[in-house]
Amino acid sequence: MLKNDTKIGFIGTGVMGKSMVLNLLNAGYPVSVYTRTKAKAEVLIDNGATWKDSVRALASDSDVIISIVGYPKDVEEVYFGENGIIENAKPGTYIIDMTTSKPSLAEEIYEKAKKKEIHALDAPVSGGDIGAKSGSLAIMVGGDKEAFDVVLPIFEVMGSNIILQGKAGAGQHTKLSNQIAIATNMIGVCEAIVYAKKAGLDPVRVLDSITTGAAGSFSLSKLAPRMIEGDFAPGFYVKHFIKDMKIALESAEEMGLSTPGLALSLKLFQELAEKGEEDSGTQALIKLFDSTI
Structure with a gap:
């Protein structure tokens, strides 16, 4: 069983990671952080996190190591090789x-x-910046139950x-199922808002009616208001959602599955990225449907 003096190393302090680290610090855990750009970790250092200048340094001085980076190639860079986590973490x-x-x-x-007597779990999350800040993320875990039980308090x-x-x-398979469900839902949310506006309705009042009914979803209740307000700051980047959908489409094809809704959503988000919106939040998809924005 882990104790509150368990040393946690955290790699990746972006939109999600920053809030996750703050929650760990507030819970009393000693946390070391590493990210490619130290400036992105300054808020965490100011709140008590310890800076490590390399993955190797962080890995060798941690009992639990958490990573949340951008792309599979970044995961490979962090975990493999002589300077990676697996070569430098303690048994x-x-x-x-x-x-x-x-x-x-x-x-x-895994x-x-x-082979190095290290316990590995894959644990992607859902809930965006809101869930990360409030500590209410959905965490989908793969790996051994014994390891899961040990790190559950974290x-x-x-x-x-x-x-x-x-x-x-x-x-990871569970998270891809999650992203497939979101993909077509985002299209529906955008179309619903544009339809309400075209019909001369107040889209805010429409949301008040439909978010608690059968149409209810995270995208409708959390992202649709941002669309209406013109707030396209990233809770989750367009570029990262495109990455997720590509992985999901690839995995589906490997299993012989047809996912036309996913394919359409990927096409639309790629079109959005080509318009310069890759660093916007996924709610910016509304821009493809509403010419007034």
């Missing part, structure tokens, strides 16, 4: 990748870590819906 360390990444990569990390600081889905890679 008995728990390593948790919370990046949305490839299930096959999660399986590879197997390589096991997960409980960051999330409120925490489920072990199965063996290594199962967390």
Whole structure:
């Protein structure tokens, strides 16, 4: 069982990671952080986090290592090689990748870590910046139950819906299911808002009516108001959603599945990115549907 003096190393302090680290610090855990640009970690350092200048330095001085980075290639860079986590973490360390990444990569990390007597979990999250700040993320976990049970108290600081889905890679498959469900839902939310406006309705009042009914979803209740307000700051980047959908489409094709809704959503978000919106929040999709924005 972990104690509150368990040393946590955290790699990646972007929109999600920053709030997750703050919650861990507020819970009393000693946290070391590493990110490519130290300036992005200044708020965390000011709040008590310890800066490490490399993955190697962080890995060798942590009992639990958490990563949430951008793309599968970033995960590979962080975990593999002579300067990576697996080569430098102590035997008995728990390593948790919370990046949305490839299930096959999660399986590879698990197997390589096991040879070093390191416990690996894949634990991607959902809930955006709101869930990260409030500590209410959905955390989808793949790996051994024994490792899951040990780090559960840490997960409980960051999330409120925490489920072990199965063996290594199962967390990633679950997150891809999540992204597939969101993909077409986002199209529907945009079309609903534009329809309400075209019909001469107040879209805010329309949301008051429909968010608690059968149409209810995170995208409708949390992102639709941002669309109406013209707030396109990223809770989750367009570019990262495109990455997730590409991984999901690839995985679906490997399993012989047809996902036309996912394919359409990917096409629309790629069009949005080509218009210069790749660093906007996913709610910027409304711009493709509403010419007045």
